[in-house]
Amino acid sequence: MSPLPPRGTRQPMTASPTHAPPLLAARGLSFARNEQPVFGPLHFAVDAGEALLVRGDNGAGKTTLLRVLAGLLGAETGAIDIDGKPAHSRERGHAIAYLGHLPALKADLSVLQNLEFLCGLHGHRPRQTIADALGIVGLAGFEDAPVRQLSAGQKKRLSLARLWLSPAPLWLLDEPYANLDLEGIHLVNRMISAHLQEGGAALVTTHGAYAAPPVRTRELVLGGGGA
Template structure:
């Protein structure tokens, strides 16, 4: 790629909007998320930040507009394994151990090259808790187990809804480091947060939602 060329667009929203019972929730919103970019979704309570991420994952159908992934119109086929969502519900099976949860996720969505479940759990502070049933972990440890999943999946686009919730200061620093590493590998992330966000790569771009 020439030095002057911009990084490729991984995820794009065009005139995207969503309504619930004929009442607008957000939009229209336009943005392009490029490789190596972290963007922060902002808006007042009820402005549709979580709803936007759910629309981008296909969990909710947009009222108007379209979503493109790597230049292709969004579908469950185009996003399979390419996008990972982390929300308030962590997507963990509580009767399985943290290690078993990662194996299930890898079986469903693939494994990133050179990724290792135990190394990911150690990296997120869960060394020694690999075989503990998730239901016995603290809220912060559950969040760390969900973050470990980000490290093993091949998804280039991360959609993170309040990833700092239930984490202490070290956990917040961990999320920022994971985001920096992901961006440096050519990935991109869209993040919602009520707290302070800081990345080594600089101030994130901000996307403001309005109804």
């Protein structure tokens, strides 16, 4: 498979790691549900050009961690910084693209209408078109298909197209390999590799040993007791 084309809006971050802050940093981060600990306290950082692979069994708290980082849940304790600044809602809105278990698509809208709506809401990377993104994920020709008619794998590919269009430097990917065949798994890995080469970063949750992007990767292992 040929390399993904560059998206060309963000310059690679070339500053020395000793001087540039991590793209994402968490200090003493914990979360509890009904007074029962889910994870933490956790201390970790992800630099530009790097992926953090979050491993753990089902129920270890991987999804909850990504939701806390995205601002969808509030942390029990700790602090989150993005590019050296406290991660308030504005910073999260500009910096984070979140790919969750649910596709977050409008079932009665077409493939094209969904991407147009999401790009209008969140913005998109200049010089990267919707047609390009659909071609990359293998959905060229499905522009007018209602999302409710797509298979689970096709919906995941449509979510990946939106991710590819996003200008956000930090990707939070919750089980991105789910519902994908081997070709789709390779596609995700190529997307992550291209994103990191441009100076982005990614957090990737997985409980499968096979699923790890071939990039510079740190690993965070969560224990049981969460969701």
